[in-house]
Every structure is written in C-alpha cells, then in structure tokens.
Amino acid sequence: MIEVSVTKQLNGAVFGLTPETQIMLQSRFPGWSPAPDSVFISYGRPWDFESMKDPMWIQIVLLLTRLTEQQIQELGGVTFVHPVSHEVFFESHAA
Amino acid sequence: MSQKQNLYVGRAGQMAVMAEFLLRGWNVALPEVDIGEDIFVVKDETGDLSRVQVKTATAKPLQTGHSAQFNVSLDQLLTRRVPELVYVFAIRSFAGWGPFVIVGRNELALEHRSHGVGSISRDDLILRFNVQDSYLRCSDRDFLPYRNDWSRWPVIRH
Numbered sequence: 001m002i003e004v005s006v007t008k009q010l011n012g013a014v015f016g017l018t019p020e021t022q023i024m025l026q027s028r029f030p031g032w033s034p035a036p037d038s039v040f041i042s043y044g045r046p047w048d049f050e051s052m053k054d055p056m057w058i059q060i061v062l063l064l065t066r067l068t069e070q071q072i073q074e075l076g077g078v079t080f081v082h083p084v085s086h087e088v089f090f091e092s093h094a095a
Numbered sequence: 096m097s098q099k100q101n102l103y104v105g106r107a108g109q110m111a112v113m114a115e116f117l118l119r120g121w122n123v124a125l126p127e128v129d130i131g132e133d134i135f136v137v138k139d140e141t142g143d144l145s146r147v148q149v150k151t152a153t154a155k156p157l158q159t160g161h162s163a164q165f166n167v168s169l170d171q172l173l174t175r176r177v178p179e180l181v182y183v184f185a186i187r188s189f190a191g192w193g194p195f196v197i198v199g200r201n202e203l204a205l206e207h208r209s210h211g212v213g214s215i216s217r218d219d220l221i222l223r224f225n226v227q228d229s230y231l232r233c234s235d236r237d238f239l240p241y242r243n244d245w246s247r248w249p250v251i252r253h
Contacts, residue, residue, distance in 0.1 A: 007175050016175045016201065019208035037201050040177040083173040 001076040001093075002061060005083035006049065012042035013049035015060050018083070025065065028075070032066075039063050050089060057090045096153070108151025108185035109134065111192045116147075120251030136248065145247065146180045154188040160227035161188055166219040172204050181247065186226065194231065196224060197244045212236050 002025075003018040016038040017025070025032045039060050041049060058069065061078050065071075072078060077093040096104070113123045116136050124135040136145040148171070154161035163186040171180070182203060184196040198206075206212040212234040213220040224233050231238045 005173070005175060009176065014175045014177045019201075019205045022205060023209045034201070038175055038177065038179065083175065084170050 002065060002072060002078045004061060004064065004078060004080045006080050006089055007083065008049060009040075009042075010046055011044065012040060012047050015039045015041070015064065015080070017064050018081075024075075025067075029067075034064075036063065052090075054092075058092065104153060104187065105149075105151045108187065108192075109149045112147065112149045112183050112185055112195065115195070115245070116248065119245060119248055120253055121248050138251065144178050146176070146178050147183055148180055149183050149185055151185045151187065154186050154226065156189070157225070160225060160230065161186075162223055162225050164221065164223045166216075166221055167203070167213075169215065169218055169220055172200060172207065172220055175201070184222070184224065186224065188226070194226060194242045195245075196231065196238060196241050197247075198238075198241045199247075202241075206233075206236060210234070210236050 003021045004015050005018050007014050017034060022034045025034075041052070041056075041060070057078070057080060058072075061067075061072055062069070067075075073094045075094075077091070079088055079092075080090040081088050113134060116123045116134070122137040122139050124137060126133060126135075134147040134149060136147055137143070150165045150167065152163040152165050154163045163184070165184050167182065180200040182196075182198050182200065184198070185192065186194060186196070203212075207220060213222045214234075215221070222233055224231060224238065229239075231242045
C-alpha cells in the first residue's frame with residue numbers, strides 16, 4: 001500500500017510519500033529515489049483539496065512514485081492521510 | 096541553563112545563520128511577530144523563498160570532540176509544506192560557531208523513520224550530534240554530508 005501524506009495550505013495542498021512508503025519503494029525498486037519529493041496542487045484562492053475528483057488523486061501518486069497504475073495496484077493501492085492525525089482523505093485499494 | 100539564557104543563545108544562533116545567508120548573497124526576513132525561529136530566505140531577483148528553522152545548542156566537551164543536543168517538534172518534522180522547511184542546527188563550541196548541520200525536513204524524517212535517528216520524548220524528537228574534526232554522527236549515523244551543506248543556497252554575487 002502506498003501512503004501519501006497530505007498537508008492542507010491556504011490555497012491548496014501539498015502531497016508527498018510518507019517516509020515508510022519511500023523506504024518500501026527503495027527496497028522494492030532498486031535505484032528508485034523520491035524525486036520529486038512533493039507535489040503542490042494550488043489555486044489562486046482558498047481551495048479545499050478534498051473536492052478533487054478521483055483521477056487527480058491517482059495522477060498525484062503517478063507523479064510522486066513514477067510507477068505505472070498497474071504497479072501501484074500490485075502494491076495494494078493508495079491511501080491519502082494527514083501526517084499527524086492519520087485522518088484518511090482518500091483510499092483506492094487493489095481490486 | 097535558564098530559560099532566559101536559552102532565549103539569548105537561540106537568538107544568537109539565529110543571527111549567526113542569518114549572517115551566513117547574507118554573506119552568501121541571500122536576503123533574509125523574520126516574521127514581525129516571532130513565534131518560533133523561522134527565517135525566510137529570499138533570492139532578491141526572483142523572489143525564490145526558503146523556510147529555515149534554526150535550532151541552536153551550546154556544545155558539551157567530550158574526551159574527543161564535543162556533543163550538542165537539539166529538540167525538533169515531531170508534528171513539524173512530519174508535516175510537509177510549500178516551501179519546504181530546512182533545519183539548520185547551529186552548534187556553538189568553545190572555538191566559535193560551527194559546524195552548522197543543514198538537513199531538509201524530508202531528509203531528517205527519513206533518517207528518523209528508516210534509520211532510527213534520534214529518540215522521542217513526548218512530542219519531540221531529540222537529536223544528539225557528536226562532532227569531531229572530520230566526524231559528525233547522530234544516533235550512530237554519519238551526518239557528515241549535512242555538515243555545513245549550504246548548497247541549497249549557492250553564493251550570489253551582487
């Protein structure tokens with residue numbers, strides 16, 4: 001399972017793989033490195049990232065991991081969590 | 096060390112780090128209301144902005160070298176923001192300032208989670224650096240790559 005931490009900011013949100021996920025990917029895919037290490041989705045005004053539609057969540061994971069959708073499914077899917085409270089914002093499990 | 100002395104040492108460390116940024120040609124700014132030790136580092140021409148959290152400690156002498164201990168908020172360490180936070184750990188030894196240990200928030204979170212760097216006390220991560228001339232370790236991890244690593248802010252000639 002790929003875990004993405006989400007921090008809400010005034011005009012959007014910043015997304016990044018949790019340290020545990022980075023470690024897991026480094027062990028599963030030799031040579032893999034966390035670059036980019038974050039993705040910032042912004043809007044010029046206060047914006048609620050929870051209103052994002054499904055494909056955007058997956059696109060963020062594709063950017064952060066540089067894996068294919070199939071590889072992501074093989075790893076068990078994704079979950080988006082707050083890094084401190086661990087509140088889950090979005091989940092997509094492997095079929 | 097008294098709380099008041101801590102405030103003086105912390106402010107001195109912040110100013111030592113600000114001085115280094117200015118010498119490198121980067122502008123610095125402090126929040127008007129100081130509720131932490133954040134410095135905003137700005138490239139004048141482009142407005143590129145970095146957030147820097149300065150942590151300061153007075154070194155304690157060891158048989159060889161010295162050690163310095165720092166506290167980092169775990170919530171802050173785990174929370175990603177744009178612009179990303181960089182920690183500058185300023186060590187004041189008997190010989191003066193340095194080394195400065197410069198670690199990105201994500202790098203430090205990884206060092207903690209994957210290599211067990213630091214120890215947790217309540218809501219903080221406690222880091223103890225052991226420093227010698229060509230040696231810098233934290234929880235037995237080699238931190239030499241972070242020693243005086245100002246490379247995020249290349250020197251700007253005005």
